[in-house]
Amino acid sequence: MTQLNRRTILRGMVNGAKVAMALPFLDMFLDVNGEALAATGQRLPVRFGTWIWGCGFVPERWIPTSEGKGYTMPPDLEPLALYRDQMALFSGFDVKLDGVANKPHMTGNLGLRTGIPVPTETVRAPTIDVLVGEAIGQGSRFRSLELSASGIERSYSFRGAGSPNPSEVSPMALYQRIFGEGFQDPNAASFTPDPRTMVRRSVLSAVSEDRQRLMKALGAADRQRMDEYFTSVRQLEQQLELQLQPPAKVENFTLPQAPAKTVVDADVEHVMVNHKIMAGLLAQALACNQTRVFNMLFSDTASNLRRSASSDTHHTLTHEEPVNPKLGYQEQVAWFAAKSMVACRDFVDALAGIKEGDGTLLDNTLLFAHSDCSIAKSHAVEGIPMMVIGKAGGRIRTGYHKAGRADAASRVGLSIQQAMGVQVEKWGTGSMDTNRTVTELVA
Numbered sequence: 001m002t003q004l005n006r007r008t009i010l011r012g013m014v015n016g017a018k019v020a021m022a023l024p025f026l027d028m029f030l031d032v033n034g035e036a037l038a039a040t041g042q043r044l045p046v047r048f049g050t051w052i053w054g055c056g057f058v059p060e061r062w063i064p065t066s067e068g069k070g071y072t073m074p075p076d077l078e079p080l081a082l083y084r085d086q087m088a089l090f091s092g093f094d095v096k097l098d099g100v101a102n103k104p105h106m107t108g109n110l111g112l113r114t115g116i117p118v119p120t121e122t123v124r125a126p127t128i129d130v131l132v133g134e135a136i137g138q139g140s141r142f143r144s145l146e147l148s149a150s151g152i153e154r155s156y157s158f159r160g161a162g163s164p165n166p167s168e169v170s171p172m173a174l175y176q177r178i179f180g181e182g183f184q185d186p187n188a189a190s191f192t193p194d195p196r197t198m199v200r201r202s203v204l205s206a207v208s209e210d211r212q213r214l215m216k217a218l219g220a221a222d223r224q225r226m227d228e229y230f231t232s233v234r235q236l237e238q239q240l241e242l243q244l245q246p247p248a249k250v251e252n253f254t255l256p257q258a259p260a261k262t263v264v265d266a267d268v269e270h271v272m273v274n275h276k277i278m279a280g281l282l283a284q285a286l287a288c289n290q291t292r293v294f295n296m297l298f299s300d301t302a303s304n305l306r307r308s309a310s311s312d313t314h315h316t317l318t319h320e321e322p323v324n325p326k327l328g329y330q331e332q333v334a335w336f337a338a339k340s341m342v343a344c345r346d347f348v349d350a351l352a353g354i355k356e357g358d359g360t361l362l363d364n365t366l367l368f369a370h371s372d373c374s375i376a377k378s379h380a381v382e383g384i385p386m387m388v389i390g391k392a393g394g395r396i397r398t399g400y401h402k403a404g405r406a407d408a409a410s411r412v413g414l415s416i417q418q419a420m421g422v423q424v425e426k427w428g429t430g431s432m433d434t435n436r437t438v439t440e441l442v443a
Contacts, residue, residue: 049294054303055376093404096431105301108381109372115428149275279350301372318376366392
């Protein structure tokens with residue numbers, strides 16, 4: 001292979017038949033931890049996910065008045081009171097801008113998720129879910145699942161610049177993706193591999209020799225890009241390989257019924273319904289090892305949520321609603337912020353409602369919940385609210401509130417990665433560059 005152009009393909013043979021694999025554009029491209037399942041003796045996998053709500057919070061209604069254990073739940077967190085011992089609250093941690101322009105609802109959010117404050121979606125590093133997924137995501141059908149409850153087909157999960165992983169916005173579509181074609185019931189009496197999967201797996205393997213020749217003919221920049229491309233191909237191969245093997249038995253698993261058709265829009269009552277259904281489906285998917293990594297977007301960072309019969313969105317109100325002089329904050333904005341925490345409770349309920357071994361799915365999950373800013377009216381990236389919920393199979397400690405006192409928010413992201421088995425000693429850039437673990441969090 002001496003000449004390369006856009007039409008170059010990799011070739012191989014499958015059962016005597018020629019197969020080909022196209023190339024991308026070129027410039028010239030786990031850890032598991034937990035208790036053993038009683039029924040199978042297999043170790044329980046650890047899961048990781050993020051849960052995002054838009055437009056921040058009302059500090060006096062969300063931040064506890066004391067630190068450490070034994071804090072009193074403030075009004076907006078009261079819906080989560082049942083899970084206080086399984087939560088770690090983080091307030092007063094900042095995204096450090098270092099002169100970078102603060103693009104509203106984007107810079108703070110991606111600063112939390114990448115350790116780098118960025119003014120656009122041209123992220124220069126994978127988001128935290130992708131980094132954790134590389135440590136714990138092997139051996140599941142989907143590399144990750146992205147969900148959006150408010151009808152916006154987007155996520156804040158990035159593997160590379162300008163390429164967010166797409167979200168499912170419909171409960172029905174999510175059901176079909178997880179439990180439709182290609183799903184293998186883990187407790188079925190028999191197992192028959194799909195012959196189409198066998199062919200696809202063979203095609204990817206067949207071009208390996210041609211791939212090696214190609215890499216020798218490329219320059220350094222193209223070799224790097226091709227390595228990224230083949231990494232994705234290898235991950236696909238691993239997923240296809242799993243589909244050729246019978247799935248592990250799962251105790252207490254029952255195939256969920258398909259949800260009824262729902263209204264997908266930004267009406268907060270519709271969003272709450274769709275979010276609750278999607279949370280239940282995702283919990284079942286986690287339980288039967290369809291994925292170990294997920295991202296749930298309750299509301300877009302520039303929250304488009306609105307009340308029934310109202311044209312004012314949550315985001316619009318953060319800028320236009322006057323402060324109630326008696327309350328000291330924007331009353332309608334506070335209503336949306338409180339509603340978001342009710343939704344968070346619904347999501348955690350879905351994880352806690354599935355039994356695993358001697359505990360629950362929540363016990364084997366680390367859920368990183370956060371917003372995009374603190375005070376939405378000013379787009380402040382100082383003191384963005386963050387929560388860690390779940391036990392991650394015993395890898396983290398919870399049950400307390402920690403005030404950051406203007407520390408870099410990347411400390412929390414670094415600690416999460418270390419707890420989940422990512423081999424990283426420091427994380428972030430500029431003033432966000434840190435090697436300081438939150439010692440209270442990592443067990």
